[in-house]
Amino acid sequence: xxxxxxxxxxxxxxxxxxxxxxxxxxxxxxxxxxxxxxxxxxxxxxxxxxxxxxxxxxxxxxxxxxxxxxxxxxxxxxx
Amino acid sequence: xxxxxxxxxxxxxxxxxxxxxxxxxxxxxxxxxxxxxxxxxxxxxxxxxxxxxxxxxxxxxxxxxxxxxxxxxxxxxxxxxxxxxxxxxxxxxxxxxxxxxxxxxxxxxxxxxxxxxxxxxxxxxxxxxxxxxxxxxxxxxxxxxxxxxxxxxxxxxxxxxxxxxxxxxxxxxxxxxxxxxxxxxxxxxxxxxxxxxxxxx
Numbered sequence: 001x002x003x004x005x006x007x008x009x010x011x012x013x014x015x016x017x018x019x020x021x022x023x024x025x026x027x028x029x030x031x032x033x034x035x036x037x038x039x040x041x042x043x044x045x046x047x048x049x050x051x052x053x054x055x056x057x058x059x060x061x062x063x064x065x066x067x068x069x070x071x072x073x074x075x076x077x078x079x
Numbered sequence: 080x081x082x083x084x085x086x087x088x089x090x091x092x093x094x095x096x097x098x099x100x101x102x103x104x105x106x107x108x109x110x111x112x113x114x115x116x117x118x119x120x121x122x123x124x125x126x127x128x129x130x131x132x133x134x135x136x137x138x139x140x141x142x143x144x145x146x147x148x149x150x151x152x153x154x155x156x157x158x159x160x161x162x163x164x165x166x167x168x169x170x171x172x173x174x175x176x177x178x179x180x181x182x183x184x185x186x187x188x189x190x191x192x193x194x195x196x197x198x199x200x201x202x203x204x205x206x207x208x209x210x211x212x213x214x215x216x217x218x219x220x221x222x223x224x225x226x227x228x229x230x231x232x233x234x235x236x237x238x239x240x241x242x243x244x245x246x247x248x249x250x251x252x253x254x255x256x257x258x259x260x261x262x263x264x265x266x267x268x269x270x271x272x273x274x275x276x277x278x279x280x
Contacts, residue, residue: 003192004112004193007187011257011261013144013259025268030158030228036193036194038198039197039268042200043265045200045275046264049204049207049218049271052205052214053214053216053217053221054218054233056118056154058114058214060211061113061116061117062113062117062213063112064108064116065110066118066136068134069105071130071134073101075138076138076141077138077150
């Protein structure tokens with residue numbers, strides 16, 4: 001397996017969907033190739049970083065524009 | 080930037096909403112609107128569509144208050160409603176032509192090796208993401224991804240939809256969705272690398 005192929009299989013590897021034989025080749029390559037190993041580490045970091053940065057409970061987002069607040073309130077269903 | 084006042088007592092607030100208390104509606108919109116708008120923007124891309132999504136989401140939420148269960152967090156419940164409203168928007172809108180992502184993908188030499196030697200990143204991800212400026216940077220770079228790729232990454236990696244659901248919403252095949260997700264992650268890595276690599280390696 002070449003680095004180019006390994007990069008193509010990363011997605012399936014990290015989601016555990018790689019067929020047994022391909023997985024063996026993948027793991028053999030990555031155990032020998034520092035560069036591909038680093039690339040895989042960063043690929044996984046990116047997935048996790050996205051999740052943490054966009055946490056739904058985060059209150060780091062700027063408030064909603066005032067005119068949109070007014071529009072939302074004006075269109076709320078009345079009991 | 081200033082964020083809206085946090086909600087201390089959700090149970091009381093929900094009770095006030097159910098009673099039709101106008102001040103409670105306003106408090107909810109102010110407290111959660113900003114983050115719902117950010118979620119909507121990240122999924123649908125355009126500001127105009129994101130605003131529609133937020134309006135729809137609050138309308139749906141206020142209409143179905145009796146379905147809100149006390150053991151859930153109000154923010155989580157509103158978030159889910161906003162994601163659904165955003166998905167609805169994606170389903171009904173015309174698909175845009177796909178933008179190119181090639182320049183953000185890794186390059187290879189003729190012999191199949193990577194062109195680039197990847198320098199390690201300075202800290203473990205949890206440590207890196209403890210800092211607000213890094214969280215902000217990641218959000219910014221996600222927003223900078225080409226549209227069709229950003230949407231797939233957001234739905235799969237952030238909102239946790241599965242491949243089939245994502246494919247369905249976007250009118251793509253399962254295989255095309257997988258490829259887009261993979262490319263989007265690779266592109267995001269390329270965008271983040273200059274900021275995250277350690278100085279000494």
